[in-house]
Amino acid sequence: MKPTLRLKTRREFLRTTMLGAASCWTVPAFIQQTFFSMNARAADSAVQVATGRDHPILVVVQLAGGNDGLNTLIPYADDLYYQARPRLGIAANEVLKLNDHLGLHPALGDLQQLFGSGELAIVQGVGYPNPNRSHFRSTEIWETASESNQSLNSGWLGRYFDNACDGADPTAGVTVGGQLPQSFIGSKPVGMVVPSMAGNRLRRQNASDTTMMDSAGMDDSDSGINMEGSSILSVTNSTATGGNPLDFLERTALNAEAGGAKIDSAIKQFQPGAEWPANRLAQQLRTVAAMIGGGLDTRVYYTTLGGFDTHNNQLGTHQRLLGELGTSLAAFDREMKHQGNHDRVMVMSFSEFGRRVAENGSAGTDHGAAAPLILTGGKLKAGLLGKTPSLSSLNRGDIQHSVDFRSLYATVLEDWLGTPSAPILSKAFPKLPLFT
């Protein structure tokens, strides 16, 4: 299919396309060089049935706001835990025990099961030197894999797309809902944002469909959800990349055109094989499952669950959020098994920091540092990795890290995605024994 100037005939003008107005938009001149490669690739994928069934897939789940790791993986046998948290401490007989000193929050029953069946790994004490307690700065550090005092313009996944992915297929990375995460920013224009699914359709069918109103956000008062942590529902940082804004707009429009049709058709064909809970993260993961099941070439999917900034009245909110996390990850795991994709998909969750060991005066916790990190997948070496952090030897009230998060990235890049990590992370980090 030869790239041509866009539609000119009256019939095509009346046709409903995803970008109806693109019918009048000429291909920008700057794209001459790259257009052939981009469009050819898009043309190829339009012509071929998507047959991506072999490559490994990473699904990232961002827990925005700073998840309280100490109440997620609970050291129920440590007195210091209960001393620091007279109100927030989870009683030992409620903790879902994983061994004789650690257990999961009671809302994570699904994850306890996955742990038992060998599909869940938890890396303890993940953080970085000189931790930053600002949501935005710390999220940026995790997304760009920078040093604590360094500012990078690109994200670790963006650099992965630059290094390891052929051409500039905009669907190599997909975010469900919200904005493109900073981790996707690289020199290639990769990264699609897809709205999350309601039922079996994307939330937006066309501009004038007013019946599909998003019920998150404005109508939470209807459902009486406690939104205590919700001063942080999502954290994305704008990127300071230069470049002509018009070029950026036109390139994005091309990406939307090239990638959109593929994604739409994968989602339309989706038949869930498992039961899915009805929560925000589940909707996003279900959309991811639809795209994986539809055979897209996408390597990395990105989802976000917000509301973890529990400065105030933490117990109820945290319980609800962990419940969402646990049930969604379990449903996703079931769906992957049903699709036969269980062995080539892994999920990595992360949060910009954990929270202070001691509770504050508002029955909540303030920003902290290191925290445990949860991963699921068929090829994971399940279990607890890293050292259980000390609650007596703290860094100004915060848990000290023993695993640099970039070690985790290095492991995922090399042992999962199959690409050298040093060029992406700017140096080599010791890897973890994550995979069987």
Place this chain on the structure above:
Amino acid sequence: MANSQLHKTWTPTHAAHLLNRAGFGGTPQQIANLHEAGPEAAVEMLLAPAVSPPKIPWAEPEQVEIFAARAREVRQAGNQADPEAQRMLRREQAQRDRDLQFWWLDWMVASPTPAAEKLTLFWHGHFATSLNKVRNPYLLYLQNLTLRQHAMGAIPELTRAISRDPAMILWLDLQRSGRGKPNENFARELMELFVLGEGNYSEQDVLESARAFTGYRTHPLRGGFQVVQRMHDSGPKSILNEKGDFDGDGVIQILFQQEAAARFLCRKIWRYYVSDPVDEGQVGALARSFRDANYEMRPLLRQIFLSREFYEPANIRSQIKGPVQWLVQLCRQMDSPLPSQVFTLSVLRGLGQILFSPPNVKGWDGGKSWITTDTLARRMETGEALLTPNQRGQGNRRQAERLEVSWQEWVGELSTDPGASPIDRASWRLLQTKLPPEASRTILESLQSEDLRQAHGLALLHAKIAGLPTYQLT
């Protein structure tokens, strides 16, 4: 800055740029009026004091009391509460949330002082506070009035007012912060996001400042403010090398004594109005005069809007419109009110900007982050759909989802000027520049069977332009 030079080169394009950036753009007539006035007078017109928006009926104190009484009844009934009464209460609250958003959007379109609204929008993003947690639209309404009241005045005063604002007190957890166990959330964001910026204070400063704001209390339904003395830590504190028994106001005073404050705020304001990345030299110069003028906004804005840099070609049509700007500007340019409340809010939600519900306390990042494959597709489709008349044979599209445009009037204007080019006029109205020849040609070819001097063809012409990628720029 060179006022006399600006006079010599003051073109309609400059006047349009001023109106687009200082406000939300306008009709060709409004641009022409500004142009005729000359740069200084145009800027003074725009910096006029805010005309207040109309009041919201349910935001009158007696109505607030009635609602609060019903809420209290339901809460006290606990498990015995009538579930239908609870549901009704929640539904009404949700409707008020929507009414609040639409009230402000409507005023942004209708206000005779759009620059005041644009600045209030800046402060709303700056002191970002969300209904999601505050759960009371009345309090966000009060905050909006406070922001508007102080928007063009002295910023330390605005910051003090915000530290006592009921919605803010609930939002950043001051409500439970007490002596002995201070809550850090507000103190941290005050320094990091509101006044100084990261790197200009220490963790210790945050902890000490948190003590100063202890005892701040409001009522979650009625608002109001007081400092509960027995919860307030009035002991000695050390903040940024100042020692004293500071209270909240004292801390704010110290923060504005720091050099970092002026630079931090000017950088943000420059980014909002002029360019990103910022011109560091300009920001430095502005920061010095801002500080000297005790952080008054009018002189700062005057300086910016009369500066050479503001009118540099690289800074014109170089900014990606936020969703609110995009919609309000389209309405102002087309001289139309907003579409229906339901449709308007649904569109803005899809584009990622819900007023009174920013995603987090940092507000909206802006710039390129507004544009993803998803949001750009929606903008292009919706922009076109808002102006497209019914296609013959395609059934009726509800008026609720289109703008009300006086096409016949414009047809009349065209008929009195046979030399006028419909496409040039349409592109001046929407883009304030001519379309590149290729784009022009493609649009005209796609509309070749239409009469562009009749209402139907004219509407389609505008619709096509409003659906272009380049329409996202201002």
